[in-house]
Amino acid sequence: MKVEAPPRLELVGVSKSFPGVRANDAINLKVRSGEIHALLGENGAGKSTLVKMIYGILAPDEGQILFDGALARISNPRAARRLGIGMVFQHFSLFEAMTVLENIALGLDARLSQRELLAEFHRVLDAYHLKLDPRRIVSTLSVGERQRIEIVRALLLDPRLLIMDEPTSVLTPQEVEQLFETLRRLSAGGCSILYISHKLHEIVALCDTATILRGGKVVGTADPRRETSRSMAEMMIGANLKEITKPAERIFGPPKLETQNLSLPKPTEFGVSLKDVTLCVRAGEIFGVAGVAGNGQNELLSALSGETLAPGAEAVILSGEPVGRLRVTERRNLGLCAVPEERHGHAAVSEFSLTDNASLTGRDRMAFVSFGLIDPGKATTYASEVIGAFTVKATGPGALAGSLSGGNLQKFIMGREIMQHPEALVVCQPTWGVDAGAASAIHQAIVDLSARGSAVLVVSQDLDELLTLCDTIAVINLGRLSKTMKVGEASIEEIGLLMGGVHGDPSATIELTEQLHAHPV
C-alpha cells in the first residue's frame, strides 16, 4: 500500500476569539504540496485571522497547526519564515523613499552582502520571469510593481507555502494575468499557495481547491472547476444572490455635475496631481471612474466634495452653477453630496453615535440647526429613518459608528447622503470591504437615486462593479481622466490599457497614458 505524503499544511480544530466575536471556530484545513488553495469568504468571515495564525502574527486559542505532517509552533513571523512560509500582504510595508533592493534587504532575516543579494534577486526574477528594476525608488513605482517587491521578498526565501492576501485588488487586468502566470509557475515547482480572495472568477481561473468560510466556520470545500461563480457565491454568503434591478431604457437629463480642465497640484509629496480632468454627469446617469488605487481618485473626490478648493470657480460646475471656489458646506447646501473611501475617521467618526454622524453632514440640508444649536431630537429622528430605510443593523441611533460592521456602517453612510436627496452624489469605493448582501443593497440604492433624477459619480477599483452599475465609464491614471465611454461598448482590454496596462517601463507608461488619455481638442 502506498502511503500518501502528509499535506504541506494542516489545521486541526483551530479557534480564535476576540472580545465580542469568535473569529475562527474549529477550523480544519488541508493544503497539499504544489496546490493552489483558495480561501474564500466575505469580509469578516475570518480569513485574515486564520492566515495571521498560520504566519505567526496571532496565536490560536485552541487547535493545532501541522506543517509537512509535524506539529508546528509558530510563535512569530520569523518562525513562520524559517519553516518556509511566506506571505504577501494586502497592504504593503515598503519605504517609499528607498530603492527596491534596499526595501528587500530590510525585510530579510539573513544578512547578505549587496552582491549576494543582487545575485539572489536576479535568480528569483529569472526563475519566475518577473520584471523589476532593483535601483528604482519605490515612490516612483506602480502598485503592481510594489506588489512584485513583496512577492520577490517572499520568494527569496524559497517558500514551500506562500500566502497571498487579496493580491489582485490593486492590479490592472493585464497585471492579474501576469501574477497568475507567476503563481502557476510556483505551484508547478512544488510550492503550495494559499490564495485569499472574494473574487470568484479569479478562483475559478486559478485554484485547485477552495475552502469557503462564513462567520468564522468552514462551510464547505469545493472544486472551483466544477462549480460556477454563482454557486460558490451563494455558499459564501449563505443565501441567494440578489440581482440589481435597473430600468432597461436609461434616459438622461441635462448635465448636473461637470468639471472643466480641473487641475490641482499634489497635496503631499507622495500624492497625485490632477491634470485637466474634464467630465460631465447628466441627471439620471451613473458615471464610473475606474483605475488602479493611488492614481488620483481621492484627490478627485475631495476636489468635487469641496475638501480641496479648485483653482477657479468654473472648474467644478453643479447644475450649471460654478462651485469650484465654494466650501464643503456651501456645495452640500446646493445639493452636492459625497462619500469618501475611508469609512472610519473620514466618512464617519467611529467614536461618535450614529445621531452625531447624521449631524456631521446632514445638519444643514435636513435643518437640524437653529440659532447655531443642533436639535438632538431632529438628528435622532433622521438617524433612525436612515437606519430603518437602509436596514442598518445597529442597536439604535445611539450606537457608536465604530461598533457597526463595515457593511452596516457603509449602508448608514450611503443612506445618510441619499436621503438628503442630493442633486449630485459622488461616492468612492461604495462597496469596499462590504459583504455581498450590503453591497447589492447599496448598488440598488444608487440605481434608485439616479432613477429619481440625480447624477451619480462612482469611483471604484472594482471594474466588475462599475461595469454592472454604471451607464458611462472613464479611467483615471496618473491624475488624468480618459475619454468617456459607454458601458457595453468599452472592452475590458481597452479599459485595462487605459488603467496603465502592464507596468514596468515608466516612461512608456506615461507616454501611453498621455496618448490614451488625451482629450480631443
Added chain:
Amino acid sequence: MRIRFEKRLAPSRFMLVATPVASVVLTMLLGAIIFQLLGFDGPDAIWQTFVTPIVAPYKWQDVLTKAAPLIIIALGLLLGNQAKIWNIGAEGQYVIGALTGAGLAFAMPGAPAFVAIPVMIAGGIFGGMVWAGMPAVLRTRFHVSEVLSTLMLVYVAMQVLNYLIGGPWKDPNGHNFPQTPPFTAAQTLPHVIPGTVIPPGFLVAIALTLVFWVLTARSVYGFSVRTVGVAPSAARYGGFDASRTVWSTLMISGGMAGLAGILESMSQLGQINLGFPSGYGFTAIIVSFLGRLHPLGVFLAGLILAVTYVGGQVAQTVVHVPEATAGIFQATMLFFILASDILVRYRLRLVRGARRAAAAGAPA
C-alpha cells in the same frame, strides 16, 4: 495567571465618572502614606488638606475665591483640549489680561464705575486673546507647535509683568515694592457679594459653566470642536475648518484666562504685584482633565482643586507640612487621572494559561 487589557466595544460611561473620583481618593491614600513616611501625621495632613476647607464655614469664602479663576480658565481650556489644540500657556494669558485691564484703568483714572469696570473687563479678555493669538498665527501659518509657543509666552508674560510693575507702572507710594498703584474704588469689584461668602468671580464662573454646557452639548461649534479633535479628516469632510478651530479655541481659552486675570486683580488684590501670577493657569489644566473636559465636571473639579489650595495652607500651619504640599497633591491627581484614562477604553482581565505567550516572548 496574568492581567491583560482588553479593548471595550464602547467607552465605559461608568469609568468616565468613576476614574476622576478614584483619582482623588487614591491621591488622598498615597498622600497619607507618603507624609507618614516623611515623619508627619499623614492622615491628619490629608484631613486638613481635603476635609477642613469643606467642613469649616470660615474657609468657604477662601475656597470659592480660589475656585473662580480655576473654573473660568479651565472652561476656556476644555474646548481646545477637546479639539486636541493644547494651550498650556493660560498662565501668561491670565497675566497679560490683567495687565491690559490695569493699563486701561490707569489710562482713565477719573472714569465712573459703570464705564471703568466694563472697559477693564473687556480689556482683560482682549489682552488674553492677543497673547493666545500669537501661537495661533504661528500654528496656522508656520506649523509651530502650540504646546511650545504657548508655554514659552508664559515666561515672556512674566518679564512684561516684572518690567511694568518695576518700571513705568510702579506705585510711587509703594515703598519701592514692585507693584502697581491700587485701583480706585470705581475700578474695583467687592471681595464678596455683600452679605454672602460668594466672590463676584464665582458668579461669573457659574454663569459661564452654563454657557459652556450649552456650547459643548448642543451647539454646532461644540460639535465641530469635538470632531476636529477625534477625526480631523471627518471634520474637513463635514465642513469644519481646522485652522478656524485652532484660532477659535485659542481665542476662547486666551480670552477666558484674561477674564480670570482681570477679575482676580479687580476683586481680590486691587492692584497687580509680584505675587499676582499664582499658577492658576497651570492648575486649570489639571481642572479641565479632572473634570473630563465637561463643563459640569470642570466646575466640580475647580472646587476640589480650590479645596486643596486652601487645605494645603491649613495643613502647613496645623501639621507643619511643607509649602509644596498642595502642588504635590495636585500633580498626583493629574497623574492618576491620566493613568486611569485607559480604564475608560479598556477593561482589565485575568487570563489563565499565560505559558504559551510567555514562551513566545522569550528570546529564541
